[in-house]
Amino acid sequence: MKTLCMDTTNKYLVVGLYEDGRLICGSAEESWKRQSETLFPTLIGHMQKAGWESEDLDEVVITDGPGSYTGVRIAMTLAKVLCTQRSLPLYTISSLQLYAGLEKQALALMDARSHRAYVAMLDQGELLQPETVLDLDDIRALVQEKQLRVYGDAHLLGMESCPFDLLANFASLRPFYRPVENVHTLTPRYLKDQSAYHLEIK
Structure with a gap:
């Protein structure tokens, strides 16, 4: 089973080629606001290196959000073209799941501008509740209260992110891939502000 995984939702451009869950070739590099220019040549380069x-x-796997309004659409557009032309199955995962992988008691966050962030609490890959948007002060209080490990844009909280491997996480999150029933109707997931966010870690 040969799988193409892509993420362009935030500052990273992630492109990975996997065979039966094993990474063959890939990269996860900062490419802020340049993903639209670099995704295709990066993909071609990896395909040539792998001999594919x-x-x-x-199959194709992408993140469907949350994230940059333009960024989410970049990988999604390419995935739609590939899957439509080849009648390939398409799967999605949350971009916040990708940051945290299978870590326990994790909080993943991504900059949403204006002193806010997209945020999710996860445990071993499972979203404990749907992702949301919160004020940074509320997120900081949540982290302190629950003693959570933080992944992603932790610098927004004045913290260092726990180490994460986006390419490895794509492979490990396979049990959480969501099949896309209709490729043509797939749309990015954009989040709205929430006034409260209460979660219990399992």
Whole structure:
């Protein structure tokens, strides 16, 4: 099973080629606001290095948000074209799931501007509640109260992010892939502000 995984929702450009869950070739590099220019040549470069043709692909996996309004659409557009042309199955995961992977008692966050962030609490890959948008002060209080490990844009809280490996997380999160029933109707997930966010860690 040959799988193409892509994420362009935030500051990273993540492109990975996997065979039966094993990373063959890939990269996860900061490419803020340049993903639209670099995604295709990066993909072509990895395909050539792996010796793959587009006809070799069996499935595509992407993040569908939350994230940059433009960024989410970049990988999604390419995935739609590939899956439509080749009738390939398409799967999605949350961009916040991708940051935290299978870590326990994790909080993943991503800059949403204006002193806010997209945020999710996760445990071993499972979203404990739907992602939301919160004020940074509320997130900081949540982290302190629950003693959570923070992944992603932790600098927004004046903290260092726990180490994460986006390429490895794509593979480990396979049990959480969501199949897309209709590729043509797939749309990015954008979040609204929430006034309260109460979660219990399992």
